[in-house]
Amino acid sequence: MCFISFIFLLTISMFLFYSSVYLMYLDSCYFIEWEVVNLNSSSIVMTFLFDWMSLLFMSFVLLISSLVIYYSSEYMSNDYNINRFIMLVLMFVLSMMLLIISPNLISILLGWDGLGLVSYCLVIYFQNVKSFNAGMLTALSNRIGDVALLLAIAWMLNYGGWNYIFYLEIMKMDFEMRVICGLVVLAAMTKSAQIPFSSWLPAAMAAPTPVSALVHSSTLVTAGVYLLIRFNILMDKTLFASILLLVSGLTMFMSGLGANFEFDLKKIIALSTLSQLGLMMSTLSMGYADLAFFHLLTHALFKALLFMCAGAIIHNMQNSQDLRYMGNLGVHMPLTVTCLNVANLALCGMPFLAGFYSKDLILEIVMMSYINFFIFFLFFFSTGLTVCYSFRLVYYSLTGDLNLSSMHYLSDEGWVMLRGMLGLMMMSIVGGGMLGWLMFNTPSCIVLSSMLKNLTLFVCILGAFVGYLISNVSLYFSNKSMISYFFSSFVGMMWFMPYISTYGIIYGPLSSGGFSNKSLDQGWSEYFGGQMIYWMLVDFSKSYQMFQNNNLKFYLMTFVLWVLVFILLSLLI
Known part of the structure; x- marks a missing residue:
């Protein structure tokens, strides 16, 4: 099938x-x-x-x-x-x-x-x-x-x-x-x-x-x-576009920062997706729907390849997704790691790979657009963070020694998986140029100063250098003080958003429900409701049972009481 x-x-x-x-x-x-x-x-x-x-x-x-x-x-x-x-x-x-x-x-x-x-x-x-x-x-x-x-x-x-x-x-x-x-x-x-x-x-x-x-x-x-993209005509220069630009820029920044503190291979790639989605959304909110669509297609190629390579590595690592157990994988799995590196370089915007044509174009258009410094900073800082976590991923997977068990059987996966990955790798290499020629048939010249032209390259090189530093010293810093521990956990937990989305929403209703259950359902309403009725019925039935016993004195006493009642009634009448 x-x-x-x-x-x-x-x-x-x-x-x-x-x-x-x-x-x-x-x-x-x-x-x-x-x-x-x-x-x-x-x-x-x-x-x-x-x-x-x-x-x-x-x-x-x-x-x-x-x-x-x-x-x-x-x-x-x-x-x-x-x-x-x-x-x-x-x-x-x-x-x-x-x-x-x-x-x-x-x-x-x-x-x-x-x-x-x-x-x-x-x-x-x-x-x-x-x-x-x-x-x-x-x-x-x-x-x-x-x-x-x-x-x-x-x-x-x-x-x-x-x-x-x-x-x-x-x-x-x-x-x-x-x-x-x-x-x-x-x-x-x-x-x-x-x-x-x-x-x-x-x-x-x-x-x-x-x-x-x-x-x-x-x-x-x-x-x-x-x-x-289909509704982009409505968003042009509206309040919704401004809000979306801010939110998507912050999403791009938050996920790029979080990926640098993460050690789960699949979660790093997931946060990378979130960062690229922020880039597409912010491009859209600035009114460049064609550019957002272009990046959507090029991103799809290398992101699918990244996940397929991650799956092959996880298979070989006995279902371990922790980066810290990896190392020297290029020796054991050369083809898989080649595909991983091509996808990573395309994600970073390496010249003439798929990601370069869309990301570089977006960043140059951003430099020409009428935006404030904060949005400009989010765009370029997030680009640097992308290179940073990509370099960190490559550093952990390729350098050093393998930290898995010495009894391992690491090799490239079967040819079926490799053919799937190699097919996407070819598309990650040629897809960006091919789409660029198809979609933008009119050549456009973007004129910028040499400083702005080289800014993207500078940010990428700086991001790679910071990624190298983080790879070496992140474990050293993470245990030194409460402040650094709080910062790494705050950033690594996506600004505590998973907790806010789960415990933050459900804690109030659950705790108030537990309180009402304890104080009302199993408390006062039980005391005045079910339990009180039950004990009253028990007491009435006990009293009635006493009258039901065949005791002569009770019969005589009730007879005397009835006689007294009749006498009183006759006197009153």
């Missing part, structure tokens, strides 16, 4: 890519309307939008998912339920397809909720307590965005239909459309894990590694970015 799915998805991906290039050449798009049901002159119509953007994104999603499924055939080979796993992944991809080609809020909600539901099933795939907690955090965080989208659907009724693509340009100054814009921004922030909804993204690492490769590259987390 894995091989059939791989061939099928890869074939469709190639067809969609050529179709996208053809539509880009013609500068046209197609609307396809399918009448699902027609009842008493009321018809339910499903609308699909096929333009160069939706077809290109779908081709990338299908390419990555085909290689991930091919990779999974060996990675998950010991799993008895591998066919169920493949079916879940295919449902996940299908939900993303529906979301991409929908110009209608109702069909977008179908894909959006499909992503949320299937992601929950995939996060809890390894059925243990940690997975269940992560699944609940993921599902409930995303429910906020689902509710925002439902409210946007309700507000869209003001225009008599849900095909938002017809109304965006004409009605963008309306109050109703502004409300819809705010709700869509909220929905996108939850799905793309911006502050304060960031805690679910590292928690979703409980899913199998192939799922992480798919989720973090081109499906779940990019749904919010893609939705905002």
